[in-house]
Structure formats: C-alpha cells, structure tokens
Amino acid sequence: MSGFELSGLTASYGGERVIGPLSLDVKEGEHVALVGKSGAGKSTLIKLIHERVDGHASLVPQDLGLVNALPVFHNVFMGQLDAHPAWYNTVTLVRPFRKDREAVKDLLRELGMADKFWTPTASLSGGQRQRVAVARAIYRNADLLLADEPISALDGPLAHQVMKALSQRFATSVIALHDVEMALAYATRIIGIQDGQIALDEASNRLSAADIMPLY
Amino acid sequence: MHFSPTLRVSLLFLVIAIAALFFADIAITTANPWRDLGRFFLGVATPDFFSTEGLATALLRTVAFAFVGVALGSACGFLLSLIYRFYPVRIFCAFIRAIHELFWALIFLQFFGFHPLTGVLAIAIPYSGIFAKVYSEILDEADPGPARLLPPSTGIISTFLYTRIPDCWVQLRTYTAYRLECGLRSSAILGFVGLPTLGFYLETSFSQGLYSQAGAMLILFYVLIATIPLWVKPKLLPVYILGAPFFLGDGMPIIWGNVERFFTQDIIPAPLRDGEGLAGLGPWFSDLMLTEAMPGIWNTLILTQIALVATGILTLLAFPLISNHFGGPIRRTSGHVFLVIARSTPEYILAYILLQLWGPSMLPAVVALALHNGGIIGHLIGRQTNAIHLRPDAPTGYRRYSWELVPRVYRSFLAFLFYRWEIIMRETAILGILGIYTLGFYVDSAIQQIRFDRAMVLILITALLNIGIDILGRYIRRKLALQTMPTC
C-alpha cells in the first residue's frame, strides 16, 4: 500500500502555525503536485508526511541530504543500505561489488550522469547534486515518493528526463513543484497550498495554468 | 569607566598573576647563568651527531613509542567517543586525560618495570581520553540530514559508516595527525624517567654538560618534527603502525605478580595495610595533606597563574613575528623558525635546560611554559592575522598592531589561552619532578621513598585539580562566548 490517509496535519514554527490543521488522502497510483508560493508551507507538509509514514517513503528534501565527502556511487547506494548486512556495506565503502556498481550506473545513465560515478558530491554542480539525490530516492525502491522541488536547478530537457523517471519509478508520489507547467504535465492531481491550508485540490486534467496562478 | 567583559577577565587574571609573583620563588641562582647559556648555544651550534651510538636507536624508539601509543590511543579513544554521551564515560575520560603521560609512566614503571608496555600505555591512556573527547565533538558536528533519509531499518553500523564518518573523515584525520606530533613530544620526554627514548640520552648529555651531544639530539628532534609531512603519508601509515611494535626494544619481562601486588598492597594507604584500620587513616591523610598536598597545590596554582599570563604576554609579542602585516620575508622566516622551535620543544625539556642554566626556582618553569605555549598560540594567532584584509589606508607599525590587529584577534587569543589553561597546569604539576615544589615534586618524592599509596593520593589530587581548572576554563570560555579548536 503506497497511498495514505492523514488527518490532523499541523506544524508550528516559533509559536506561529505554518501549516494545518489539515487532512490529506492520497490513493495508490496518484501523482500529486503541491503548488503554491514559497513560504506557503509545501516543504513543511512534505516533512510532516515523511514523519507520519514513518520514513517508509523515498524522500528528496530541498537540501538534498547528500554526504559530501562520499562519491556519487555511495550516495546512491545509500538508498539500499537496509538490504545488506553491515559487513557488506563496509566492504562496499572500500570496494563496491560489481552488481551494485552496474545497478547504480544504469540508474545514473538514465539521469544523464553516468560519467560522474566516482566524483565526490561536494564537487558537483547544483543540478548534478539534485540528480544524485533523485537517483538515491529511486534506488531506495519505495513505492511512495516525497520530493521537495527536485528539479529546481535543472533546465528544459533534463528536468523532463528527471520528472519522467520519477513518475515511472514510483506508484505514488507527492512532489512540491514551483513550476506550474511541469506540475500540469506530470501530476494527476494538483493541490494548491496557501497560508498553510489547502486552497485548491483538483485533478490536473481539469485545470489550466490560469486556474493555478491566483495562488502565486 | 566601562570595560568589556573580555578585558575585565584579562585584567583580573593579570592582577592574580602579579599577586602570585609576590609569593613565587623567582630567581636566577647560578653564579654565571649567561656563561652556561652561551656554552649551551655553542653546543647547539657545534652539534656532535656521532658521539652516542644510541642516538639513532633512541630516535627510532621515540618514533615507535609515539606511533604505537597514539594508534592505540586513537583506536580506544574512537570507541569511547561512540559512547561519550554517557556521563560516566565523560567522567572517566576527563580523569584519564587529567593525569600526565609522565605520571602514567611512573605508575606503570612500578609494576611493568622497563617493559615497552609501560611507555605505550603511558601515551595511549591519556591520549584515549583526549581522543574520545575531541572525536565525539567532531562526530557531533556531522550533518544529521543524510542519516534521516536512510531506509528506516538500516543498521546503526552502516548508518554510522555512511553518514557520520565520511562527513568527519578529514577532521578526524587532521586531528589524529596533529596528535601524532604531540605523541612524538610525549614519547621523547618519557626518556626522562628511564624509557629508551630521546629524553633518556638528552638527560644524560645535559646533566654532564655535554652540550654538543645534547644540541645534536635537539636538532635531530626538530628535524624529525618539521619533516612529519614528508615521511608520514597515508599510504605508509599501515606500514608504520604494523612495524612500530617491533622497534620498541625488548625491555624486561613482565611479572604479573607485581601487577597484583601493586593494586592489592602498594597503593593501599599504609594505615589500612598495616592493620591500623580506619582510625589510623585520618592522621595519615591529614599529615599527607598538610605536609605535601597543600604546599604542592599552592605552588602549582601560583606557578600556573604566572605561567598563563606570561604565555599570554609572549603570544601577543610573538604573533607579529609571522604576521604578513609586519616586516619583510626575512623577519617572518626567522619568526617562523623561532616559533617552530618554541612549540616543538616540550615544556619539560625547555624547563630542564633552563633549570640547568639558571638554577632552581620557578623562573625556568615560567619561561619554559611561556615559550612553549606562547609558541603554539602565537603561531595560530599569527596565521589568523594573515587572513585579515586591512583597508589600504590602515595605519602602520605599532598603531596597526594595537588598533587594527589585536582587537580583531583578541577573542580567539583568549579562547586559546583559556583552552590551554588546564594543559599549563598539567605541565606545571609535572615540572615538580625537576625540583620545583609543585605537586610533581611530592609525587616524585613519594615514589623515591617507595610510598606508592601517598603517590597515588597526590596524583589523584593533581587530576582533580586539573579537572577543576578544565571546568573553570570552559565556564569562562562559555561566559565570554569564546570558541576554539583543540591544541595539545
């Protein structure tokens, strides 16, 4: 089951309520785009959901959460640390096994960065770092994806490539997106957030960009 | 009149030090101190590298003890750092690092005798305590973000290895390498109590006035430390660590009965051991406190406070020597050489040399502590000033020093000084072994009289005093919001 029904979602920051209280039901197979101004509470909502599903979801946070000192391979491999015993992971740190190397390489090829396999993530550009975080989320193999602006540093074709990969690999997803066109193109359902509340909730095929603009 | 809190604290410590000067025994007692000093420098200028056949072996042993001791300390310290959040572990670590390497060596000598283990443990034990603290501070600084993103059922070992260690690896490595340099100094001075390292031969040469021999050893020691970046390479490290245990020398066999005897008889207070029971313990303890501990504590405190302020003054005088804001390249190079020598020479060796030259009083100890610690802090502060960009029309000379630079580095200067307060006290206590009446003098006397019960009580008191100063130093640093990185 990759859908969820959550109610009483609420968060405060410095004594001020930034989100909720609100309820959110997402069914399996739905691809939800969260839209709204920056500061509306999208990031907070993503974090809240991640906590409420007990981490049983692939997450791409806004700050990406990469381990800068490790190369791209290890950052991606981290998505499956739970699949192996500690000794296996330890050996992999020093010398990765062939089958993991190939699995990760295929994934990176799909995201257009097979050439950066051994580069420490600290020395990558913003867009490259974003794709490493996306690759890690995909490699994690969860059914549910929670992502916070995963393509903010990517342009045109690459952004589409990543969004395509994400919508293919996950049964269900909740993605905070700044870009309304992208939201309409890849989501099945659009939720607009304004001042911590749901201001819009509609299937994407019944909306146009003009319907969403008032939120900004 | 309004003073900033940092200035108020500085003045307070200055006043305390001046007051302490009235109680301190400061004198040059030799009839001809400058002639001896001249002979010493002549000796350093005409080093004799081939006089002692043992010199090469001593250097090798010094390096071997440092490597094994630091490696063992770092491994144990690392394990301890993982459980450092538990209060008893913190206390334990604070305790083992509050006891100086030389005291540990003196303790182990009593039951392991001249076995390599004595020297190895003397370095490894206090270093474990220091490593545990610093490692845990470094690990706590790691970005917690990545760990939260891992699948929920990931094991703690994998989590730790993938998210914490890589993030801290550079810092851990840098600090460990830095500690190796400290380890070389520690290893060298262990010779003064009889282990086969450099200090052993240095003491022999110095006490007989063979300054050319002593000069050669000092020069080799500086070269050894200055060239660390050349011969300590990550790839060679496993070779060194594997090889080092084989170069510690054989020493004498360990007899385990001695260990048992030490813990079950020797360190039991005499009245209990002789069956006088608790009734005899009171007089025994108060005698010890009155005749040895109290005078020792008093002298240790006096000397520490004077040395601390002297270190501060020397630092403020010395940092311009290597600062880009003053002088030309020649001045700066000689400044660097001076500071390298000052900070590479262990306080103990400096104090030993000055005591030989100036005669016994607190003066050689103050100068030794100020030179070594001032060398360390002066180097760090000087480097810090090099990162400061002054406006093009900034004043020059003394006004640049006093208006532009000192105010900018003063806080970190104080931070380093208070960080080293506890280290200065630990060294002050140890210098007693050389004949200055600090706690180390009484510890050494008790050991010379084969009264280990008394020695242990005095070492314990020394440790508590160090822990107290450490807490006070941290309190002051927190109050003044001073931050620093660890030094040794």
Added chain:
Amino acid sequence: MAMSYIRKILLGSLLAFTSLAVSAQTFVFTAIPDEDETKLMERFKGIADYLQEKLGVEVRYIPVKSYAAAVSAFRNNQVQLAWFGGLSGVQARSLVPGSEALAQGVEDVDFYTYFIAHQSTGLEESDTLPEGIRGKTFTFGSKGSTSGRVMPEHYIRQTFSEAPEDVFSRVGFSGNHTRTLRLVEAGTYEVGALNYAVWEKELENGNVNTDEVSVIWKTPAYPDYQWTIRGDVDDRYGEGFTDKVRQALLDMDDPELLESFPRSGFIPTANENYEPIRSVAEQIGILD
C-alpha cells in the same frame, strides 16, 4: 573503514610484543644512578663481563634513572642483583623478604659525607657543621641517597634541631653526587653534601676547581654501599648461586674495575650492618 583494521592490527601487535623478553636465564643487575651515567655504563659493563666469566651465565646490566627505579626493578624481580646505597639497600631488602646484603666495599664500612661550599661563602673547614651555613642555599644529591640525603639531613637536624628547609634559604636535590659537585662549584648552590668517595676520585682526576669549592665538614662514619641479591636466585640459577656471586664479588681484584667504583676491594657484609641507616631514615621520616 580504516579504523576497523587499524584496531585489528593493534591487537595483534600488542600480543606480539608482550612475548618479546629477555631469556629467562639471563642474570640481570642494576645500580643506583649516583654518578654521571657515562661513568656508570663504563664501570658496570666491565662488571657484567667479569661476572659473566665467573658465573657462567649471561649477565646484563641495565641503567636506571632514579634510586627508586633501581629498588623497584629489584623488588619486581626484573633484576636479581643490585649495587645499592645504604638506604636503597634497606628499602629493597625490607620489600623483598629473603634478600641479603652480600658484599660491601672496604671503604663502605666507614663511609662519610662531605659538606662542600662555594668560595664566595667564605666558609672554612671545621670540626663541626659550621653555624655559618644557616641561610645559605643548599643542595642534597638524590632524594633517595644515603650519603647525599639521609646522613647529611640527619646531621643538619642534629646540629640545628630544625628541618633543612628552615635552616637554609633554599633546598634542592641535584640528582647525583657529581652534579652536586658541579652545582656548588658553579655557585648555583652555595653549600652541598656529597659522597666523599666521588669527591676524592674527581679531585684525583683533576676535575675539581679547588679555587671555587672546598670541603667544610666531614660527617662521622656510617655504613653505606653494598651488593644486595634476591633470596630466590638459588631456585632459579641453581643451588649455591648466591655463594658463587658473593665469591665472585669478593675475588674481584682487577685494579681498573675496583678503581672505577672507587673501592680498594670488597668484603662480606650482612643485613644487620645497615640497622643504623634504617633507624636514621625512620627518624627523619623517609622510611615508615
């Protein structure tokens, strides 16, 4: 990563070097470091060769940095024989039941301490400890020395009825007799007390500047240095080993070896000969 294997290496290496050791049958001895180390090394290397030839076992001398280290090594059975001073011998024998004083130098039956003074003090040689030393700076030898600490302190207390710290303006411990001589000669300390034999030897070898330093008082006689052996050596090196060692020491007649001590020869002694030293050490409070 690197950590875990460093740990393994360390464990292995710890085990490796605990097994390194001196062969069990080596007979090891030490001596209190009462003089310059170079001299001690020369002297006792000679003694080691001599004993090895006489005893037919491997004999090794190990140098130590303090009197207490010599006593501890003896007590810990890391050495089996030692050349002790009066006090260190008493300490060692009370810590090791069964150990015995084997032989002493001919001169050690009646040993003396010299009080010496720098010429600037204007002190002259006299029959009693001169009152004029009050208020001067003073150095003992090692803290654990008989002729450099115990006996001089005893006579200072007897003469002045005060502790040395109260008699003198400054009290130090030079470490050994040679250094006491050098420090007083240089004026670092105005007055010092040392083993008379060291003084005489240095004087004979022309190593004393008599314009700078001179003897001002000679203490009454007391017993001092002796060879002490552990009681369990017969079990370890064979029946009659103790007697063999004693005989070897008594038979020593190589003038060069004897001169290095300097002693004219060795004679038998026994533990009870050192009772006076014990009671003096107890009186001044450095022995329980």
